[in-house]
Amino acid sequence: MDKYAVLGQPVAHSASPRIHAAFAQALGAQLSYEKLEVAPAELAATLARLHEEGYAGLNLTVPLKSAAVALCKTLSERARVAGAVNTLIRDPDGWRGDNTDGAGLIRDLRANLGVALEGRRVLILGAGGAARGILAPLLQQKPAFLALAGRTPWKPEEVAAAFKTLGPVAPRTFLALKGDRFDLVINATSAGHQGEAPRLPPGVIAAGTMAYDLSYGKAAEPFLALARAQGAVAHDGLGMLVEQAAESFLLWRGLRPETAPVLASLRRAA
Ligand SMILES: NC(=O)c1ccc[n+]([C@@H]2O[C@H](COP(=O)([O-])OP(=O)(O)OC[C@H]3O[C@@H](n4cnc5c(N)ncnc54)[C@H](OP(=O)(O)O)[C@@H]3O)[C@@H](O)[C@H]2O)c1
Incomplete structure (x- = not known):
């Protein structure tokens, strides 16, 4: 065996x-x-x-x-x-x-949830290992714009620089997202494990946004609740x-x- x-x-x-x-x-x-x-x-x-x-x-x-x-x-x-x-x-x-994390995410989005990423505005929250794992496969889907935002200002800059040969990634602080709108917002932070959602300026998630949390179970609840309260459709990472x-x-x-x-x-x- x-x-x-x-x-x-x-x-x-x-x-x-x-x-x-x-x-x-x-x-x-x-x-x-x-x-x-x-x-x-x-x-x-x-x-x-x-x-x-x-x-x-x-x-x-x-x-x-x-x-x-x-x-x-x-x-x-x-x-x-x-x-x-x-x-x-x-x-x-x-x-x-x-x-296999990136391939798993793309397959869930495309095959299970029917989300086409080409030409869409996509935002990743978090600049840790999971964000790095999903960046290249997301770039391959040819989004119109891909932003990466984190709470520690230099980390998104560092990740965007590391991936620049694979495609454009716009590094952002959470605060700098004010006024931006996205078709898909992916929570790749581990904030949910502390019972929190990332602190985003109002309006970043709105009706018409799809929100996706890489976490599942209890850890996904704070972000999914935040997204649904803004009128977004929200999915966990199961x-x-x-x-x-x-x-x-x-x-x-x-x-x-x-x-x-x-x-x-x-x-x-x-
Ligand atoms: N569904 C799946 O198959 C799957 C696969 C992989 C990962 N995941 C999930 O993805 C999440 C991230 O995993 P990881 O490996 O990337 O962890 P990690 O390397 O430890 O990175 C965590 C990231 O979250 C940020 N963060 C933590 N607490 C935060 C808060 N309160 N507000 C805002 N940002 C916060 C960190 O920011 P700082 O750097 O500033 O601390 C860092 O960017 C975990 O919940 C994990 O379970 C799911």
Whole structure:
């Protein structure tokens, strides 16, 4: 039986074991998938041990995605560009790092929610690992305008500069968004984990905006409530979670599971 696991801190809340168990059952695959609580300082030793123990693949969640970049034997282009790894694939001599978050988001937006991004005005809130992971795939969709805003003024500037060869990204402070309007506003901050929504000037989210939070469950509630109070249509990141998991499953096992039944069952359980 092939062994897989998700590593993070905290990891108890992770829905990944349930998602991968459902994929395996649907495809008749024999595998185990555990959650392992791992502190950043323990990551290098844990990755070496799990490789030695024969694990076939791993997922990484907060706060391990950036630290893992330096611990992979090889990296996919999209993981290198993102500077973050969420999927590790076993190679004989070490771990190959990849990043399926951006592909998962685009698939949820396009295939599940029917959102076309070409020619639209898009705003990303937050300049951390998740924002970096979704920037390149969003640029590939050819939005008319892509802005990246954060609460620490120099961070959006730094990220925009790092991505400038892939396409134009307009760095903004939250305050500088005053008067701007967007078709899609993506919350890639972790504010919801502290029970908060990013503090935006009034009018940035309005009727006609689609709001999307990469978080799901309780962490998505503050931003979704803020967006709905402004008349926006708002979605959480549960669909992205299932889609990025399907991309990981494909990398590990060469088959892409159907996601709709798994997403529907998670929504029923929520
Ligand atoms: N659905 C999925 O599959 C999926 C995949 C990946 C990530 N996510 C979610 O995406 C979120 C971000 O993850 P990450 O890996 O990017 O985390 P991260 O690297 O720690 O970055 C967090 C970002 O949020 C900002 N932030 C934190 N608290 C804030 C507040 N109160 N107001 C405004 N900005 C705030 C930080 O700003 P500073 O830099 O100024 O501190 C930083 O830009 C998490 O909630 C994670 O669960 C979901």
